[in-house]
Amino acid sequence: MSNTSIDTPVVPNGPKPKRMFDPSRIFIYAVLIITSLYFLLPLYVMLITSFKNLDEIRDGNIFVPGSHFSFDSWDRAWNHVCTGLYCNGISPGFWNSVKITVPSVIVSIAVASVSGYSLANWPFRFAELFFTVLIVGSFIPYQVMLYPLVLLTKNLGIFSTLYAVILIHTIFGLPILTLLFRNYFSSLPPELFKAARVDGAGFWRIFGQVMVPMSVPIFTVAVILQVTGIWNDYLFGVVFAGLKNYPMTVQLNNIFTSTMGVKEYNVEMAATLLTGLVPLAIYFFSGKYFVRGIAAGAVKG
């Protein structure tokens, strides 16, 4: 827009500068700030509730912070709160989620990146058809496919194990990830691929030495997408993982449903916040990539 350099004559350029307190600007900012407050409110309530003690919660106001500040409820949530049968906090759930997320992310991205590469650079007959079915299939409600997949994993002898969850996350992560990789590989200049072909590189060599090194951004997007998606999953964890491997979301829900006696709202909120912490951290540190990931499915090109 403003490419004024030394030798151009100084003339008014661009639109007339707006006044600071233009009423329409004030209205815009007011709307944006008020909606921001609505979006921030639950995070604020979670935080202050987790630092209160139970008396303050009973007597006080949900929107007013407590008078003292303690991490007791965080400690209870992490180490001592009852999640169903056991009372050793939500930390086992955290580690289960890690055990589920890490291999699922690796396997699903490996499968999807290779499939996307095949579709983009080495299309074969019916490839587009498979891809179309895959994309359309990603909109089918999970409940439709859930029971047959339970049967399948039972027949494979992996039901109620980590392998089953990993398989299921790979299946349901495939559509969006394949779309992501296929679009990205198609957008790379075809000359690179052709040059590598002429130099005698084959399928895997081009993938490993030409495509992957150029695709760090899209792999980052895929990792973020999958880590948050798998971390936040509840349904597949509760159905396929088995009692021993319940992920954090399932254990969090169990805290709420299995409380006996006094409800410890502060501990519950601390556990909720802990469960949301991993995706939140990822989101705040990688906002741009996160937005790119969620936009990938909807905005083409």
Added chain:
Amino acid sequence: MSDFALKQAARPRGNPSTKQGLIAAFAVLSAVALYFDFPFFLSGVVGTMIGVLLTTIISLILDVPFRSSRDKTIFAIAAAIVVGVGLFGSQFMEPMVLNYVFKIGALALMFALLAGIAWNWPFRNLMSKVASLPMMLIVLLGFIGSTVWTIAFSLTDARMFPVWNYVGFNQYKRLMGTERWMVSLENMVIYAIFFVSISFILGFLLAVFMDQKIRAEGVFRTIYLYPFALSFIVTGHVWAWIMNPAYGLEHAIRSWGWTTFNFDWLTNIHYSIYAVVIAGLWQGTGLVMALMLAGLRGIDDEVWKAAKIDGISKWRTYLQIVLPMMRPVLITTLVIVASGAVRVFDIVLALTQGGPGISSTVPSMYVLEKVFNGNLAGGLAAATVMLAMTSVVLVPWVYVEFVRGKQIR
């Protein structure tokens, strides 16, 4: 790749017709034996394995459908793996798994040979197909197979176990007479209508405001979008706490002086589903805003300039020019958001557990409950109805996107 010389070079040498016929006959025979568990001369895995082994060895000796020595090597390795699984699989696999793995592997081998003879295509671009094998299996078994299975078994009277006993549309008739199901269906429709319309209006307005070259756009976007990074379970529990009838919003506002203030949606059977809408909007509006904003930014600047020259006001430009131009983005967003509304599940579970009573149950909860608690076919029928609801938005979209000559770009 596709030139004639390559094809010619790849043609099988020698007298093709008799060799091809021989291998095709063997392949068909072993595939048929495999498929029907028909005893060759021995039954089960051993018998079919001998068939596969014979066919493979003959085709390798005669060098028939292969285009290059590399294809031959790959095929030989694949055959060795399948035969190896047949021979030693019982050492480290359960019989059931062995049966599946061996059958799929052997059938794939035979299919490759037959298709190689018939059209010569399995061995063209072979590595790409090998690499896409997991994707193809997931599409065939995971997506198509599971969906067809569910639809098929919803026509039976299976209870605990999937036993094939065809009863036609009985399960659907019973479903329509079940109050719990009708309530959950109604809830889903209410949720979908309110969630989709409000998130669209709010998302579009926010996107337009964000598009006014404002300061700190990144900060606002981060704030609007962060709930989308949180799980439905977390969202549900936070809002359950805020809307808690004893200590939440109602209590807070009453303590500030408005003593007649009433907000008991969580415990009110008439409003509990609207409580879910509030929590859902908090989580999902940011997504709609982000997609719409991306759509707005995709509009050519020339459009704006032209509208300005013609003296059209900003708001009319947005509503009458930009919005219609954003139709692709709007449709895709609608499909994403609406199909999400059909499968709404975790957020209800965390927020209301379907209660009070059954006032906020949704179809996905109904399906899970029936499928795992002894009314399998009923649950599957309910799942099929969910599929039909999704198709209402999905089928027109598929038609526009894929059938009318366009592809996903």
